[in-house]
Amino acid sequence: MRLSRFLAAAAFGLASSIALAADPDQAIRQALKALQPDLPIEAISESPMPGLYQVQLKGGRLLYTSADAQFVLQGFLFQIKDGKTVNLTEQAESQGVAKVINAIPSKEMVVFPADAKAAQKTHITVFTDTDCGYCQKLHSEVAELNRRGVEVRYVAFPRQGAGSHGYNTLVSVWCAKDPREAMNLAKARKDVPAAQCENPVAKQYQLGQMIGVQGTPAIVLANGQMIPGYQPAPQLAEAALAAK
Secondary structure (H helix, E strand, O other): OOOHHHHHHHHOOOOOOOOOOOOHHHHHHHHHHHHOOOOOEEEEEEOOOOOEEEEEEOOOOEEEEEOOOOOEEOOOOEEEEOOEEEEHHHHHHHHHHHHHHOOOOHHHOEEEOOOOOOOOOEEEEEEEOOOOHHHHHHHOOHHHHHHOOEEEEEEEOOOOOOOOHHHHHHHHHHHOOOHHHHHHHHHOOOOOOOOOOOOOHHHHHHHHHHHOOOOOOEEEEOOOOEEEOOOOHHHHHHHHHHOO
16 A cells, blocks of 8 residues: 555645544545545444544554544554553554455455365465566475475465566466466476466555565465565465464
8 A cells, every 4th residue: 555645745744724524534534545445444443442433444544533634643563451452453454454355356366275184274375476486486395385284375466566577478378278287387487378368467566565565475374464575485375374
């Protein structure tokens, strides 16, 4: 989610020309939309901190504002309880990410199922680029993840954007008669036969940008927690099973 334009506007005096509404929800919406009309607001509610409202954006990201929308914060809200610190922002954002990611139809992903004999099962969703070295390293351990009960669901994230080599390869993978085999070829740095069809590659790339993916592999656990980058199969499986 790119909020730099929004924050730049806020720095010059958030909502200075907005007449306050009696309803905080309406005041906040009016103020934020005046600064960035395309800001994808999903919900506004009182935050756990008295006097502070949280603005849920599409894709899971959060902003915090005062009730009159004259002050805005972007960052983490922590709660200290019983001597422990809880990142409330991270919890709420993970829930939003999980909602979006787990709604992707399986037919739009390249899925490597978990071993049917595994004692426990869960899944991870991996934003991948076939030209990415660490994506290739992760893929070499997919069989081990499957054996440990982790289903690997691939979605596309061509880092160089539309029209790049990675983008075209991902399209060919998704349009192949056997996408799993095509993914195996691509991750082994072998040529994938060119193919074209209606595909979700561009849509998934935009989704990744919306939820804050900045590089690949970006791994999303079942609970929405994001792991940026490669992790060895034993550690990744442990984290995935704990988050199911």
